[in-house]
Amino acid sequence: MKIAVCIKQVPTREWQPRIRDDKRWIRDEDVSYEMNEPDAYALEEALRLRETHGGEVVVCAAGPARVQQVLREALARGADRALHVEDDGPQAADARVTAGALAAAMRDEQFDLILTGLQSDDQGHAQTGVIVAERLGIPHSTIIMEVQVENPSTGSGQAARLRVKRELEGGWFQWLTMPLPALLTIQSGINQLRYATLKGIMAAKKKEIRKVPLPAGLAPSQEIVALALPSRTKQTQIIGGSPQEAARELVRRLREEARAL
Ligand SMILES: Cc1cc2nc3c(=O)[nH]c(=O)nc-3n(C[C@H](O)[C@H](O)[C@H](O)COP(=O)(O)OP(=O)(O)OC[C@H]3O[C@@H](n4cnc5c(N)ncnc54)[C@H](O)[C@@H]3O)c2cc1C
Structure with missing residues (x-):
């Protein structure tokens, strides 16, 4: 099974946000960054699926050069290789631009399964994964708490498909079956995270991070007018x-x- 995981680099939770004078963005000179929490669970789920069903795990991120830090961390935890849509420009790129960039980078790879986090810890629109699925013309399901693969390639003759558990409101859940290829947005807590071993960190240094240019013609549909601290x-x-x-x-x-x- 060929699996992609979209990983966003976000400011650490301990960082006290400070807003720029023009109020349109954060003052990012002294920010320290980490992997978006739901994305860490999405990565772990992908690694477990690979361990059970074989295949490869490719991690994808869009952003400036610093986002390679989270890609290296994912490679150290066990991902096989990485795609990086690198661009310093669009700090205020919205989910539409980001999803367009990620979908373009992933299109030719023909992934069986794409995992994203449910939402980012900073901007939190919870839209990027859904738009990626739309751009790639594949089905998606959101807020996933469990993933099972039915009819894996064991020679049963039937096409593999997913059985997934979605979280609904008020403590309710929903089970769905869906065909592959598909995209799932993963809820935090779906599994137990692993941490990188020293061996993994050393191995990550040799793994490929392929840079992909930002496609031309992607325009945001949202504009940040002003940020305010709660x-x-x-x-x-x-x-x-x-x-x-x-x-x-x-x-x-x-x-x-x-x-x-
Ligand atoms: C080339 C480029 C450069 C950018 N540079 C910056 C920057 O310097 N600073 C900044 O704050 N923002 C930057 N962005 C925008 C930002 O990364 C988000 O992509 C955008 O705001 C998406 O909305 P969200 O945070 O609400 O994500 P949500 O829609 O809430 O995210 C849902 C899920 O989508 C995936 N996802 C979201 N964003 C990314 C991403 N960038 N890479 C990989 N997976 C992602 C994750 O799996 C995440 O859990 C950049 C975007 C692009 C395309």
Whole structure:
């Protein structure tokens, strides 16, 4: 199975955002970066599928030269090779531009399966994967919690297909079957992450990162007009009823409203 994983480099969670004077972007001089969290789970899922069904895992990223840091990290964890759509220009590239660039870079590779994270930890539009699927003319499914391959190439004569578990609202799930090739957007927590070994880090130095130019004619459809830092607010809610009722209601609110559980 030939699998691509789209990986975005995002500012670390510990970084305190500072906004440029023109309010249109962050002050990125002192930012430290890391792999987008759901993308790390997407990579892990791809590595597990390769271990079970064979094939190769190719990681893809769009952005300036610094994004090679997350590609190297993915190669150290076990990916086979990487594609890098390199361009210093469009800091404010939206999901449409990014998806167009990634789809163009991946088109000729004919991947069986493309995995992205559910959304990025910084801009968080949760659109890039869906648009990549549209651009490549393949089916997609979002917020995936489990991936099974049915009829893998074991000589059964039937085409391999996916059985996937989607997360819905309010603690509900949905199982779907879908043909391959396909694209899935992966939810954090779907598996247990592995970390790079010293051997993996050494091996990654020799693995290929192929640079792909940004295709001409990709124009954003969104413009960042102004960024603002969230203000801290506090809200008190009194939950009435018996201790049992209050505890039940507290758990419900934490789960469904605060999404803390
Ligand atoms: C050539 C180029 C240069 C860019 N340079 C910068 C920059 O310097 N600074 C900056 O902040 N932004 C840059 N961007 C834009 C940014 O990387 C995002 O792609 C864009 O904002 C997508 O929207 P999102 O973050 O809401 O992603 P979402 O739609 O929330 O992301 C969903 C998933 O899509 C995948 N994905 C998203 N973006 C990328 C990516 N860039 N590479 C690989 N996979 C991705 C990930 O798997 C992610 O989990 C650049 C984009 C391009 C094409």
